[in-house]
Amino acid sequence: MTPIRNKENFLVFGSPLIEEAEIDEVVACLKSAWIGTGPRVAQFEADFAAYKGTGHAVALNSCTAALHLSLLAADLGPDAEVVTTPLTFCATVNAIIHAGAVPVLADVDPATMNIDPNEIERRITPRTRAIVPVHFAGRSCDMDAIMDIARRHNLKVIEDCAHAIETEYKGGKAGTFGDFGCFSFYVTKNVVTGEGGMVLAKREEDIAHLKVLGLHGMSKDAWKRFGDQGFKHYQVVECGFKYNMMDLQAALGVHQLKRVEAYWQKRVQIWDRYVAAFSNLPVRRPSPVEAGTRHAYHLFTLLIDETRTGVSRDGFLNHMTAQGIGVGVHYLSIPEHPYYQKTFGWKREDFPNAMQIGRQTVSLPISAKLTDSDVCDVIRAVTHFITPK
Ligand SMILES: Cc1ncc(COP(=O)(O)O)c(C=O)c1O
Numbered sequence: 001m002t003p004i005r006n007k008e009n010f011l012v013f014g015s016p017l018i019e020e021a022e023i024d025e026v027v028a029c030l031k032s033a034w035i036g037t038g039p040r041v042a043q044f045e046a047d048f049a050a051y052k053g054t055g056h057a058v059a060l061n062s063c064t065a066a067l068h069l070s071l072l073a074a075d076l077g078p079d080a081e082v083v084t085t086p087l088t089f090c091a092t093v094n095a096i097i098h099a100g101a102v103p104v105l106a107d108v109d110p111a112t113m114n115i116d117p118n119e120i121e122r123r124i125t126p127r128t129r130a131i132v133p134v135h136f137a138g139r140s141c142d143m144d145a146i147m148d149i150a151r152r153h154n155l156k157v158i159e160d161c162a163h164a165i166e167t168e169y170k171g172g173k174a175g176t177f178g179d180f181g182c183f184s185f186y187v188t189k190n191v192v193t194g195e196g197g198m199v200l201a202k203r204e205e206d207i208a209h210l211k212v213l214g215l216h217g218m219s220k221d222a223w224k225r226f227g228d229q230g231f232k233h234y235q236v237v238e239c240g241f242k243y244n245m246m247d248l249q250a251a252l253g254v255h256q257l258k259r260v261e262a263y264w265q266k267r268v269q270i271w272d273r274y275v276a277a278f279s280n281l282p283v284r285r286p287s288p289v290e291a292g293t294r295h296a297y298h299l300f301t302l303l304i305d306e307t308r309t310g311v312s313r314d315g316f317l318n319h320m321t322a323q324g325i326g327v328g329v330h331y332l333s334i335p336e337h338p339y340y341q342k343t344f345g346w347k348r349e350d351f352p353n354a355m356q357i358g359r360q361t362v363s364l365p366i367s368a369k370l371t372d373s374d375v376c377d378v379i380r381a382v383t384h385f386i387t388p389k
Helices: 020-031 039-052 063-073 092-098 117-123 143-153 204-215 222-225 248-260 260-279 314-323 338-344 350-360 374-387
Strands: 058-060 081-084 102-104 129-131 156-160 178-183 196-200 300-303 361-364
Touching: 020 248, 020 314, 039 058, 039 196, 039 248, 058 063, 058 204, 063 092, 063 129, 063 156, 063 178, 063 196, 063 204, 081 092, 092 102, 092 129, 117 143, 129 143, 196 204, 248 260, 260 300, 260 374, 314 361, 314 374, 350 361
Parallel strands: 081 102, 081 129, 129 156, 156 178
Antiparallel strands: 058 196, 178 196, 300 361
């Protein structure tokens, strides 16, 4: 059978929609003689803070950097344990390790795929200092329950909002519940800057600290030192990192952010078409969105249970790729990886919900760049392989 799409028009998973305004801004930035951290980054920070309805945001070069610095700024102290989900990208767990803390996993709720507050409670010890919930796929975690646990045990909360720019929970915006909220603008995300990240923090002093930590530990506003306001000396006040965002990246971000809601609308439409098209297939579709919350519709996942479909998840991945449709796996659960097994003695079976999801999940393309006919191609490719039972 001829594939639905050939090699030349392979549908790249998560391909971003870059429009003329971004291209013009990048060119203007290149011609401006200031491509490093400067006024466009400051603009992007202000715009993002305004979008999230908070006063403070710090742009960095990734969400991984945002998580790392938030965990450092949270000042967790020695021998700290930090509870997070086994169903996440490795960056979440690695950031905890890089911050000098010990990651502790709490399994997910099988319906929401988000960390289960009862499991968090079960994993708390006298050394627990923080929780890192991940708003998986753009679905809000149960923030009432998580913030209640944090209050009762005096824990910091650092929200991993890599999937959750547009997510809301009971009227509040993702990233504004905890002490810190960390966002990603990686190429596949809902707003892209190539590589890029942003941190929100509740306390102004944390914002100031994050800025210092993100640029070598140099004193405040060190990026202004080459400007036209007179030469400025800087002082190194602690041992920081090189995590700053460039104006070249922010040039993309400022225009992408203007379209964040329009892109969200496009993804809602694609999501609804997938839900309708796959309603009679023997696969699990995403659970309905919880009342009082807003989903960011970052990932649309199907769970392929071989005992129901007669085809394996990996067979399905191969079929989609052969049909010219890029797909993703979000994620093989963290305890499936050898490094974590070796270092922490984690067993995949101890987190059965994350393990099962990780072995059955497939993410279909849902970027705002998809055309109507792209969406039709995805639906055709799925329904060729999996038939109603
Ligand atoms: C849940 C989650 N956390 C953190 C990250 C890291 O983001 P970045 O690539 O911007 O460092 C990602 C990126 O894919 C992610 O999906």
